[in-house]
Amino acid sequence: MVLDKVNSPADLKALSEDELLALAEELRSEIIRVCAQNGGHLASSLGAVELVVALHKVFDSPRDRILFDVGHQAYAHKILTGRKEVFHTIRQEGGISGFTKVSESEHDAITVGHASTSLANAVGMAIARDTLGEDYQIVSVIGDGALTGGMALAALNVIGEQRRKMLIVLNDNEMSISENVGALNRFFKELQVKKWVQDTEKWGRGVLETISPKLFNLVDRAKEAAKLVLHQENPFYAWGVRYVGPVDGHNLKGLVHLLHELKELDGPTILHIVTQKGKGYTVAEADPIYWHGPPGFNPDKPEKVSKGYSWSAAFGDAVTELAHLEPRLFVITPAMREGSGLVRYSQTHPARYLDTGICEDVAATAAAGMALRGLKPVLAIYSTFLQRAYDQVIHDIAIENLDVVLAVDRAGIVGGDGATHNGVFDVAYLRTVPNVQIAAPKDALELRAMLKEALRRGGPVAIRYARDNVERVAEGSWPEIEWGRWEVLKEGSKAYVLTFGKTLKYALEAAGDNPEVGVVNARFLKPLDRELLEKLALEGYKLVTVEDHQKMGGFGSAVLEALGELGLKPDLRVLGLPDQFFDHGSIPRMHREAGIDAAGILEALAQMGVRVREVG
Ligand code: TPP
Structure with a gap:
């Protein structure tokens, strides 16, 4: 086993290209083995294996800082940076974190769990480096999902103005947890198609078909879209950031060579790599949504398991029904369709459903806009992510007492995801805001009663519930509740x-x-x-x-x-x-x-x- 020889990035640097290829496969097996045991962010980590190996081959961590946005895709990084022996404890009591964590390892550049923070961290680090007269490289790895976050986009604005030396690797797998959304995402697809069309012209159809029939079909399907962008400027150019790509993020040798080229470039550079979420594990490739963060499974016979009837599912069923009774009801999610129990709702009421991407602030203010113009928005949001939209709750929703229901999920201590995800602040931060009312149901019937009454009464109402299972109730149950009574x-x-x-x-x-x-x-x-x-x-x-x-x-x-x-x-x-x-x-x-x-x-x-x- 090559992995036996690797206890630190320095060991990895000594490996030959072929050994690196073997190492990548061994890392995959180890990630699958441990996720089968503990659950965890399987598909995201599998998709980033070659990238992580190439980064550690070319850059010099911990001197060079490698930042993983969200930090959920960094399992290979953990194994390669001295945590091989404890990797099996990931997300467990007393074990290592499922995300990167500064206090856990000198190789973890940021403590993270929420999306879209890496670029702002990176520009801050670049400023610190230059101010202190130091010399090292800063590499931020950010997914196409995390790049939908306003924080990431606003940070690009600063990066483009500052023009300091840094590398941003855009890991584009076209997936957030569900399919990625947003105009920028559409543009990335077009860039990929453009590249493939150019390659087709260069190499001829036959060659490309043998390389990747799947990609080729996509080229055929999307040729129309490609025409639109072939002559357009790249938007990163306008941002003042050098753009390289798109390139195949699973071509390890190619990545190593390219990263060597980019390593010493001055100013900010974006390397756009295209990867497949779940790469190398058939079930995860086929259904990256389920395998984004599965509970434990049998690695020899991986099957989906039902996690039981959750509060999220109870909420999703309730709003799906309620939308039939209330034509102005509109449900918003910031990139959490599955987690918030909204798959059925989104299919039943597609015209009254919005996924804003990982952008809680936009989700909250869009809800305000909807309420100002006569809709009854319900924003389904995890307690921990609502922290991102606090000013929007005060400034855009509460001051005018707008009719916005906040369905606050994952309230309380959440377990495996840890400190970044605990929903333990919402009562404190919401109850200080005038006009905001807060309710917490004991069961699914009370949830329904509260939802219905909140919509009837109007004003901002937060309904909070835990990451837990709850008893299912019959369709059509809409009990009354005396508002404000214990x-x-x-x-x-x-x-x-x-x-x-x-x-x-x-x-x-x-x-x-x-x-x-x-x-x-x-x-x-x-x-x-x-x-x-x-x-x-x-x-x-x-x-x-x-x-x-x-x-x-x-x-x-x-x-x-x-x-x-x-x-x-x-x-x-x-x-x-x-x-x-x-x-x-x-x-x-x-x-x-x-x-x-x-x-x-x-x-x-x-x-x-x-x-x-x-x-x-
Ligand atoms: N909102 C915030 C602020 N932080 C989060 N971590 C989430 C929502 C939940 N979340 C975790 S990973 C993820 C989401 C929405 C998708 C990330 O997609 P991407 O960055 O493309 O990485 P991938 O998993 O596809 O590799």
Whole structure:
């Protein structure tokens, strides 16, 4: 095995071209083996193997900085940079991260997980390098999906003006998680076609057919489109960035030679490589959407597995039905059709569906524009990615109290993706914004009731739910809900646990059949049910608030503020996530550590003198 000889990029530099080819195949096998075991970003990492090998052959990491946008395609980079022995722990409790992480390795240039940050980081690094009089190269690897992000495009504007030495490798596989979208993406396709048409003319049809019949079919199909661009300027030229490509990103020897050529060029250069997502693994090539980030699988017999009925699916089913009842409903996703449960919706209501690309800010402000002109937009967005659209929520949506529903998915600690993806800030950052209301359903029926009522009432409403499964409900179920009212799920004689969403199950578990402990489904986080809160406090109940969210600024804080305004001081404990980041790992372990699980609730109750069963 060539890989046995490689423990660092320096070892790789000593290999012959043929050994490099063997190494690439061995890396593929290792990535497949470990993803089969742990799950992970399989297809993206398989597509980038040759690129990673070529970069480490030509550049000198960690002196040269190699930045991976999103950082999910860097598995080969991890294996090659001293993490071979621990690669099998990727995304696991105590193991290495699924993304690049500065504190994990000197070879990881940026800590990342959200898309479109690498170019701004790269220009910042180039400025630092030049200001400090240092000399090294900065290479940013960015996918065509990540390049749809406004941050990346705005950074190009700075890069083109600054004209500092850097290399941007555009890894174009025509896929984001789903098919990539946007005008720039169409242009990249046209560039590819243009190149192939030129090659056809140069080499003749026969040669190209034997090289790549698939590409050739595409040329035939897209010749019309090609005519449009053959005589047009390349847009990167206008940006002041040198453009090279498109070239085959799986031709390892070719890549090595080309990168050597580009390595010392001054100013910014874009190398456009064309790759296939899932390369080298038949199922992943055929269905790169499923194999973008599959759970574990049998590598000898890879099959799709059902992950169960998720909150996202429940949301997707609800909006698909609701759109039949509400003709002004319009659903927006920033590049998360699959993750947000919107495949069926997008097929059923294609005219009332928009994928903005990885551009949460545009998604939020487009929702505002739709609401200003009479639509009822629902923006389906992960809690962690909504962070990218905070100003848009305030400035474009909330000030004019526009009718925009935010369907906030993946709320709480998410597990394998780690600190960059935990949805643990949204209650805090949303509840400070005037006009924004926040609800959190306990089940799919409540989700439906909240969605319907949010659309009826208008104004900005965030409905938050976890990365979890939920019980499926019958089509056509549209129960009513009393807006702003909490629900007492269990009466207690001495104490009440106030919580919502995922942690309700912990509260019910802790309460069990203990007559002293009651449980409230605090399903409205803003406004709170002040009437019930006041009643419980006045009647002398001890209170415990629980949330899978930062303690600071969250639900417990809101309860304390309300009690403070009412001049009430019940015996109260606030349970939530402490002032720290949680890395990837086991959700129950992190909930235990934070003390927000059943045992944590029992501990808090015991401290307040409530009789509870043995705390284990
Ligand atoms: N929004 C942000 C800000 N960050 C994210 N990581 C995502 C959404 C979710 N996401 C992760 S990877 C990805 C998306 C949308 C697609 C990236 O596509 P591309 O950059 O082309 O890389 P590929 O996986 O195709 O190699």
